[in-house]
Amino acid sequence: MERNLVGDVVDKIGGKVRLKGWVDTVRDHGKITFVDLRDRTGIIQCVGANLERVSPESVVEVIGMVAARPEKLINPKIKTGSVEIQIESLKIISPAAELPFDMGTDDLNLDLPTLLDYRALTLRHPKQQAIFKVQAVIINAFRQALLKKDFVEFQAPSIISSVPEGGAEVFKVKYFDHEAYLSQSPQLYKSLLVGVFERVFSVNQIFRAEPSVTTRHLTEATSLDAEFGFIDSWKDVLEMEEYVVRHIFSEVGKECKNELALFGATLPTLSDKIPVLKLRQAQEIIFERTGRDIRAEKDLAPEDEREICKWSSEEKGSDLVFISHFVTKKKPFYVYADPEDPTYGFSVDLLGRGVEWSSGGQRLNDYEEIIEHIHDWGLKEKDVELYLQSFKYGVPPLGGFALGAERVTMHMLGLKNIREASLFPRDMERIDTRLSETTQK
């Protein structure tokens, strides 16, 4: 007898099924026992008499009849709530040890360190699983959107030989007799590949030796990178990014209804067009709305990001907003300075729900200008040798953007800490297990 999946059982009333999965919860009513069985497609209630004692999270096989539940016992909260399995046999495939905490509640009420100390277990909770199903849909939607537009996927390397943009937050690798580093971004690779494929994207791990423990930083994260050539202006970059983000929202909306519902989450609201503000315009608006005069600042502080997102939602009906024209010299060397006022560059952040989701913009493509910027920024040509090689031999006007997969997941679901949006979060104090006994207690 083949295995049946929980998700396929509802229309098999009166039939016999063979289910395999995990014991989600056990409710022992004396002779009668209720066992909720969980597999990759859902949860179903099974009921039997004189069953062998079985512990939650054990892997079991249940053979039984599918029966309709009486009207008043129907559970509208789960998809299989109109039926139950009358157990004929229950076999333990792999027993679970006693759980360190109750897993059978709608929410896992654990503090973050405990959630992570027991990561292999806590990920099994349906709400934890949901986070990463949404993340997988986000990442796949990113790819599919770009494949439709002729982008070529590439695999970005993680080990790099130099750190042109300064090494404060870079991890060092002992590379045979040399020193190497972990890549903070595939920026230079994706740009140089525009000279090859015109349009490229990658999904890859990036690394930052962030020396502090915050709710929004990880030392290893997943970056969704896109870059393309033959743009007519920096606004083409925004258009492509908006197209990708809308595709992601649409796919999550279609594929993740249940997952969003578990978190009481709704997709960000978008109007016809994501508003675009220059940094200085955004600062003016913040000044007008709050009286805080930040108009001379070179960047937006976290509270500014929250305020401008509030403005965008209230005034423009858009939970997302682009901020452009940051101060050129505060950006990396490849930023394209606005010819009308080179103090500001064609760099663009996408903010959503109060925080930065992505950064991007137009990049320099003229070889001589790139060389000039490298010198102005105090860098060495030798450290960007391969990158320069590309531009020496002709690259069209180009731009691109990078979305943080964990950030997008976090803010789509309303999570409080970015660690919740990473399967195996790494920070200064933790690589799976705690790095020292005294931390995070």
Next chain:
Amino acid sequence: MERNLVGDVVDKIGGKVRLKGWVDTVRDHGKITFVDLRDRTGIIQCVGANLERVSPESVVEVIGMVAARPEKLINPKIKTGSVEIQIESLKIISPAAELPFDMGTDDLNLDLPTLLDYRALTLRHPKQQAIFKVQAVIINAFRQALLKKDFVEFQAPSIISSVPEGGAEVFKVKYFDHEAYLSQSPQLYKSLLVGVFERVFSVNQIFRAEPSVTTRHLTEATSLDAEFGFIDSWKDVLEMEEYVVRHIFSEVGKECKNELALFGATLPTLSDKIPVLKLRQAQEIIFERTGRDIRAEKDLAPEDEREICKWSSEEKGSDLVFISHFVTKKKPFYVYADPEDPTYGFSVDLLGRGVEWSSGGQRLNDYEEIIEHIHDWGLKEKDVELYLQSFKYGVPPLGGFALGAERVTMHMLGLKNIREASLFPRDMERIDTRLSETTQK
């Protein structure tokens, strides 16, 4: 006037088009100049009189009329060979410096060090581009095959805190005040996630501090990993792998006809079913065919792999062959020993065209047996803490496999060196540029 793509021009005879791309080659015939223009969709011949001098690889815009070529001048080798563009204007968007070698030949006749020293340039050659278009199709086909079977994609971490399987070929990372490592395989993560999602896959970078320079090893490579639970036997793993490999072949066959043709490559031949041999059976066959008695060896040497692939092609009509039942103690601790003879385990390699493409098999899922193996293998429980946590709380019988993206690409196209199948290959002597002046000259 919008930009036209080269691939869309053939049916626009008599119309005016605006093309943008790279100058692939220039042939100067006095007053008349022929310029082959390359964009992401193909190459087309443009012809004009009294043109400004333009160097190969420069980025240009060509405006002109599409004209049919006279019958005898039709070039059947390219898709646009029946037409040419009569140039009205040619504008240089981004000029290229003089090339260090001729890029306009069907083959780039360069030695490997030069090919890699000029990687940003050499990748532009259509044959080099083709390698990575095929690779992108392989990787996407891997994903799509598994998504259809309910697998969940996950992002495997690269930084790990311990190396349970020994540290000889592992890269060390300075992780704040601690030592960390780069992951050689997502094996433990994918296995523990079977306890969460039942079926998972990942596409991720793996790292090996391979202390020698060979034609088949990279220090950073892309691994295509799959793992799933509720298997009835180790043969379920082979079946799933065969399904995935067939899907990859079918997609490459459909999507990469031109790329395969450039290399004169054909897809590996498959019969109804990929043959499966136990290690000892394979050795017996090799002994019978060659007289070399390797029947007591614990593994297959490269020449054995070539010989058994030859046997499979000749006798079974299959360019791929599975080898199972390797010696248990030669495999990692999680290998499932055959209960009928625990000397051999349910580990399975997939060989293709003379070399290993993948390894996989059934893994232990019983907590007590895993603990026992860990002790037998001389490892510490502490080094696999998170992994053990998963199995402590119930994991079904499971297995999986990993395909090397570069290896599959290499052997599908008949490349001689695995570096050719990596955009930015890393080895002990090179991270993009050479690590020391004296190497690889």
